[in-house]
Amino acid sequence: MAPILNISGLFKNYGATEILKDINVSIDKGDFLVLVGPSGCGKSTLLNCIAGLEPISGGTIRIGGQDMTHVSPKDRNIAMVFQSYALYPTMTVAKNITFGMQVRGVDKATQAAKLAEVAKQLQIEALLNRRPGQLSGGQRQRVAMGRALVRDPQLFLFDEPLSNLDAKLRVEMRTEIKRLHQDLGASMVYVTHDQIEAMTLATKIVVMKGGVIQQVGTPAEIYTRPANTFVADFMGSPAMNLIPARASGSRIEISRAGAAPLVLHDPRASLSGDILLGLRPEDISEAGTRTGDHVQTGEAQVDVVEPAGADTFVVAKLGGKAVTARLAADTRARAGQPLAFGFDLAKVSYFRPDTGERLN
Amino acid sequence: MTDISAPPRRPIGQTLLRWGLYAMLFLFAFYYLMPLFVMLTTSLKSLEEIRTGSLVALPREVTFDAWATAWSGACTGIQCEGLRPYFWNSMLMAVPAVALSALIGAMNGYVIAQWRFPGANLIFSLMLFGCFIPFQVVLLPMARTLGFLNIAGTIPGLIFVHVIYGIGFTTLFFRNYYVTIPQELVKAAKIDGAGFFRIFWSIFLPLSLPIIVVTVIWQFTQIWNDFLFGVSFSQAGTQPVTVALNNIVNSTTGVKEYNVDMAAAIIAALPTLLVYVVAGKYFIRGLTAGSVKG
Ligand SMILES: Nc1ncnc2c1ncn2[C@@H]1O[C@H](COP(=O)(O)OP(=O)(O)O)[C@@H](O)[C@H]1O
Ligand SMILES: [Mg+2]
Numbered sequence: 001m002a003p004i005l006n007i008s009g010l011f012k013n014y015g016a017t018e019i020l021k022d023i024n025v026s027i028d029k030g031d032f033l034v035l036v037g038p039s040g041c042g043k044s045t046l047l048n049c050i051a052g053l054e055p056i057s058g059g060t061i062r063i064g065g066q067d068m069t070h071v072s073p074k075d076r077n078i079a080m081v082f083q084s085y086a087l088y089p090t091m092t093v094a095k096n097i098t099f100g101m102q103v104r105g106v107d108k109a110t111q112a113a114k115l116a117e118v119a120k121q122l123q124i125e126a127l128l129n130r131r132p133g134q135l136s137g138g139q140r141q142r143v144a145m146g147r148a149l150v151r152d153p154q155l156f157l158f159d160e161p162l163s164n165l166d167a168k169l170r171v172e173m174r175t176e177i178k179r180l181h182q183d184l185g186a187s188m189v190y191v192t193h194d195q196i197e198a199m200t201l202a203t204k205i206v207v208m209k210g211g212v213i214q215q216v217g218t219p220a221e222i223y224t225r226p227a228n229t230f231v232a233d234f235m236g237s238p239a240m241n242l243i244p245a246r247a248s249g250s251r252i253e254i255s256r257a258g259a260a261p262l263v264l265h266d267p268r269a270s271l272s273g274d275i276l277l278g279l280r281p282e283d284i285s286e287a288g289t290r291t292g293d294h295v296q297t298g299e300a301q302v303d304v305v306e307p308a309g310a311d312t313f314v315v316a317k318l319g320g321k322a323v324t325a326r327l328a329a330d331t332r333a334r335a336g337q338p339l340a341f342g343f344d345l346a347k348v349s350y351f352r353p354d355t356g357e358r359l360n
Numbered sequence: 361m362t363d364i365s366a367p368p369r370r371p372i373g374q375t376l377l378r379w380g381l382y383a384m385l386f387l388f389a390f391y392y393l394m395p396l397f398v399m400l401t402t403s404l405k406s407l408e409e410i411r412t413g414s415l416v417a418l419p420r421e422v423t424f425d426a427w428a429t430a431w432s433g434a435c436t437g438i439q440c441e442g443l444r445p446y447f448w449n450s451m452l453m454a455v456p457a458v459a460l461s462a463l464i465g466a467m468n469g470y471v472i473a474q475w476r477f478p479g480a481n482l483i484f485s486l487m488l489f490g491c492f493i494p495f496q497v498v499l500l501p502m503a504r505t506l507g508f509l510n511i512a513g514t515i516p517g518l519i520f521v522h523v524i525y526g527i528g529f530t531t532l533f534f535r536n537y538y539v540t541i542p543q544e545l546v547k548a549a550k551i552d553g554a555g556f557f558r559i560f561w562s563i564f565l566p567l568s569l570p571i572i573v574v575t576v577i578w579q580f581t582q583i584w585n586d587f588l589f590g591v592s593f594s595q596a597g598t599q600p601v602t603v604a605l606n607n608i609v610n611s612t613t614g615v616k617e618y619n620v621d622m623a624a625a626i627i628a629a630l631p632t633l634l635v636y637v638v639a640g641k642y643f644i645r646g647l648t649a650g651s652v653k654g
Contacts, residue, residue, distance in 0.1 A: 048547070051547075051551060053547050053551075073547075073550045073551045074550065074551060074552070074553035078551065079551065080547070080548070080551050082547065082548060083544070084542050084544050086542065086544035086545050086547065086548035087548075088545065088548075088549070088562075089567055090563070090566035091563075091566075099549075099552050099554075099562070100551075100552035100553055103552055103553040103554050104553050147548075147552075
């Protein structure tokens with residue numbers, strides 16, 4: 001079966017500025033693709049290109065196997081939810097949801113039936129006669145979703161739909177969107193700058209920076225095997241530790257302030273020269289709490305201890321950088337005291353310090 | 361001992377300032393209302409009383425004769441039909457001219473603000489520039505154009521002139537209003553399948569009441585009160601009320617009928633006054649209206 005969305009060699013310029021460079025992505029039916037990246041990296045532009053709201057400068061976009069180059073937005077069989085919701089201010093909620101059907105000349109009875117179905121699904125039956133101005137942020141969000149759902153499209157497009165909600169509502173709606181995706185089995189492209197949203201929702205993540213795709217993969221791949229230091233740093237909170245080190249073969253040396261360098265042995269590595277050793281905070285433990293021959297221990301001076309309820313974050317200085325470890329709440333770590341850490345080398349990533357490229 | 365429960369006394373300086381302010385406001389209000397008062401009272405007096413009485417005195421005997429004369433009997437040159445026919449000329453001119461220029465301005469503003477096309481900014485700048493071209497500059501070219509179009513000296517000709525001259529302003533008003541509306545609205549409507557005109561009629565026009573009111577008041581006042589275009593591009597029978605008023609006041613022979621002149625002036629100004637009274641509060645609101653929050 002043809003992929004539901006296939007983008008190949010896509011370029012987009014505004015005048016002389018290249019906004020998107022050689023984008024290649026493909027998703028199958030039922031996939032939840034999340035485009036994630038810092039603000040201004042071209043996520044919305046890419047989504048607008050998929051929707052046909054912006055002309056493309058090169059490459060092709062196929063939806064359901066069909067070339068979309070000369071197809072207008074209304075004929076692409078898509079629905080889109082916008083960051084500002086873009087509800088029609090003078091129309092009631094009901095009219096907002098049925099406007100598309102009305103424009104397409106769908107008969108009244110079908111309109112009413114579909115409206116009722118969507119309103120029930122999103123629990124907005126009580127709001128149908130209100131105007132957008134009389135709704136709370138969360139309610140507007142639901143109406144915007146309703147307007148998309150009622151189209152029953154091949155492909156849903158979401159542009160940061162949760163970024164205008166407060167933290168609590170955001171988490172609630174996130175769960176709801178995930179449930180919707182599971183129930184409908186729909187294909188979705190979802191834009192966000194929030195890496196947690198990306199991790200929780202996606203079946204497939206595209207990490208972008210400056211209009212260039214940095215990595216495409218499942219959330220697990222992106223998290224455990226980031227393609228470069230940008231992805232390593234952007235995905236995950238607290239971010240992956242990137243510790244400057246020197247390597248020769250399987251021997252890795254990390255400088256320590258006021259002590260001899262810490263030496264680790266990774267039998268699977270064959271490296272040389274300056275490298276960055278990447279370890280997630282949860283892959284640095286307190287020595288003795290985790291065993292296995294891939295866990296190697298070493299001591300470091302603890303700078304800061306930050307209890308965060310379930311975990312305690314401990315910051316130590318290694319290789320001249322602040323390194324964060326996620327330890328148990330009952331850790332014995334004390335600020336100013338040395339502590340023996342365990343480094344899980346089964347989880348390690350190595351990067352070139354100059355280009356940031358992954359080495360293993 | 362200080363009594364802390366007593367309300368704080370306003371310092372004497374502030375009180376004086378406040379009274380001074382009120383005095384000024386009353387003075388200015390009086391200054392501006394005085395001529396209207398004189399016009400109104402004079403129009404209600406008989407000529408006899410005007411000659412003998414004081415200018416600011418209330419009429420001893422109220423008579424509407426002057427109003428009747430001004431409306432249907434006063435002479436504008438050789439004809440003595442009062443303002444009535446010209447008043448209707450003005451109506452026939454102003455109403456379509458206001459409606460057309462507002463509609464075209466709305467369309468222009470919509471295109472410039474929401475359908476950015478190459479050169480949109482240049483076109484908008486040129487239109488803005490058009491707002492500042494003095495009337496006198498366009499008189500001759502306009503006369504040629506009207507002649508060419510074969511509508512010189514007609515009411516449609518006057519409508520044409522006012523629509524052309526008004527488009528700069530109306531475009532400016534609507535463009536500045538529509539530019540505050542998020543572009544995502546158009547995008548959403550496009551995905552919903554609506555086209556250029558459908559989006560305008562169904563989404564933008566219903567949003568536009570405040571700016572429509574502003575535009576209508578502005579345009580109606582401009583067009584109704586215009587004298588120069590009226591006197592330049594009309595002929596006997598198609599003159600607007602402002603030109604007729606001028607003729608009444610200037611062409612009376614013998615005794616100057618001040619009461620008729622005053623009544624005529626008030627009649628000529630009445631429609632614009634009425635528009636302000638009815639829609640004035642929307643005018644202020646529209647001028648200060650911000651963006652439409654989604
Ligand atoms: N209409 C436009 N004209 C010129 N540049 C634009 C336009 N729209 C977006 N851009 C630029 O394209 C880049 C990507 O924008 P956008 O796709 O909105 O980023 P994101 O959604 O990732 O925050 C930004 O640098 C922005 O300034
Ligand atoms: Mg964006």
